Amino acid sequence: MNRVYILLTALLFFILLFYAGELSQKAKINHGAMTMQGMLVMGNGQIYLVGDDDVSKEEVESVSINEVIGRYGSVAKLDIQNHSFF
Incomplete structure (x- = not known):
């Protein structure tokens, strides 16, 4: 019986x-992780994420990436x- 308990x-x-x-692995993966929602914009061969809520597709398409x-x-x-x- 002792063997069963052991x-x-x-x-x-x-x-x-x-x-x-x-749990340790999940904590390492999520440590420093950040999420952000927004609109993807391509300009100058790069991809940018604009995270403001008031951004619209028309505004972004009509101006340059620097603007x-x-x-x-x-x-x-x-x-x-x-x-x-x-």
């Missing part, structure tokens, strides 16, 4: 270690290696 305790211990490892960067406070330059999906 075996169950060891099994529970390894399950807890596995679960703790999974977009100056006009809106939340503009992020995206570093995308493969532009083929755009």
Whole structure:
């Protein structure tokens, strides 16, 4: 009977270690991650994400990318290696 308890305790211990490892990996992935919603704008061979809520497609298409960067406070330059999906 003692062997059964020892075996169950060891099994529970390894399950807890596995679960703790999974949580640790998820925390490492999400650490420093940021999400942002907005409109994608292409200009000067780069892709930018304009994150302001009041941005419209017509406003962005009618001005240059430098004006977009100056006009809106939340503009992020995206570093995308493969532009083929755009």
